Amino acid sequence: MSETPRDTENLLRVRDLTVGFHTAAGQVDVVKQLDFDLARGGALGIVGESGSGKSMTSLAIMGLLPKGASRSGSIEFDGTELTTLPERAMRSIRGDRIAMIFQDPLSSLNPYYTVGTQIAEAYRSHRSGVTRRQARKVAIEAMERVHIRDAARRVDHYPHQFSGGMRQRVMIAMTLSMEPELIIADEPTTALDVTVQAQILDLLAEIRSDTGAGLILITHDLAVVSQVTDHLVVMRDGDLVEQGAAEQIFTDPQRDYTRMLLDAVPRIDDEIGLLRTLTAPTAEEES
Ligand SMILES: Nc1ncnc2c1ncn2[C@@H]1O[C@H](COP(=O)(O)OP(=O)(O)O)[C@@H](O)[C@H]1O
Ligand SMILES: [Mg+2]
Known part of the structure; x- marks a missing residue:
């Protein structure tokens, strides 16, 4: 511009x-x-x-x-x-x-919310006018892009239900959804x-x-x-x-x-x- x-x-x-x-x-x-x-x-x-x-x-x-x-x-x-x-x-x-990924995804994820909710809410906080339903779709797509299998089901799981590597994939998915x-x-x-x-x-x-x-x-x-x-x-x-x-x-x-x-x-x-x-x-x- x-x-x-x-x-x-x-x-x-x-x-x-x-x-x-x-x-x-x-x-x-x-x-x-x-x-x-x-x-x-x-x-x-x-x-x-x-x-x-x-x-x-x-x-x-x-x-x-x-x-x-x-x-x-x-x-x-x-x-x-x-x-x-x-x-x-x-x-x-x-x-x-500019997005950041840290060593310990557990400290960046809230244990009380599903990973899908967290990806979706992070996305919504940066994009005005996005509905919950749209953001959930973005979350599932982001999880698919980081090769989390069965993302449509896993989106409703909590952080403790993922292995360390899978949690890091979730964090990367959250990052990706922002298109940094x-x-x-x-x-x-x-x-x-x-x-x-x-x-x-x-x-x-x-x-x-x-x-x-x-x-x-x-x-x-x-x-x-x-x-x-x-x-x-x-x-x-x-x-x-x-x-x-x-x-x-x-x-x-x-x-x-x-x-x-x-x-x-x-x-x-x-x-x-x-x-x-x-x-x-x-x-x-x-x-
Ligand atoms: N809150 C702080 N107060 C004083 N020194 C700090 C603080 N946090 C980190 N440091 C010092 O800053 C230096 C660099 O830290 P850091 O960037 O975390 O290192 P690295 O990531 O390479 O392991 C270290 O010597 C650390 O002790
Ligand atoms: Mg360091």
Whole structure:
């Protein structure tokens, strides 16, 4: 709509992002002057050990930092500067244009409502004039898209009636129903066993190619990003250690720290896509 020229190549452009906590001992920076871009339709992996600032980076993008934390720098999403955006405008972006998937779907799902009700109500809260009946249809379709079998029946089940992997599928369905342009998945498979992990990663890759949404996949596990992302950012103690094409970082890491992370990856063979072999035939448990 606007005539102003803008960065049309990148969906997300992060510059000089710093996240700090005010503590009794003064300001402590947990993300330090981070720069990275996410191309339209691209998939970016943010990798680093626990405590390296990955979650604070994603929460800074979402404008959901915890109390006591502040951010500086620039976060440009589809040409809009998010750091100065009023909360009201941010609320219409969050969940709708930028959606987030967390490690533990149980903490994001309400145990007292059916998954269908939760997907439908989340959808209705972002789309005015949608009836309950229409939203329920959207919920069933979204569940079908994430390959939950018998979705028309499962839509009326409660979170505890789903396995961990299936609950994560429900969360992804909820995300999908919003048709976001950017999906941020923060350790989405960390709580899952390795076979189910691979299936969820395949699903994220499929969604990305089906919808053209950009993806940021955050993980401490390099094997996880190898399967899905094309660009990698490696973080340590809030610093950017290195970044580049995923393939380049896998085959020719420039930093000892990255090499150390790579050495921790269980090697099935020397190819990229280590978990591929695990993904194919096994059916995930249903309940
Ligand atoms: N509420 C808080 N107050 C002070 N420091 C915090 C708070 N929450 C997180 N941190 C610190 O911020 C750093 C980065 O945390 P986080 O982004 O969650 O790491 P990661 O997701 O990479 O494991 C950690 O050192 C953590 O201890
Ligand atoms: Mg984290």
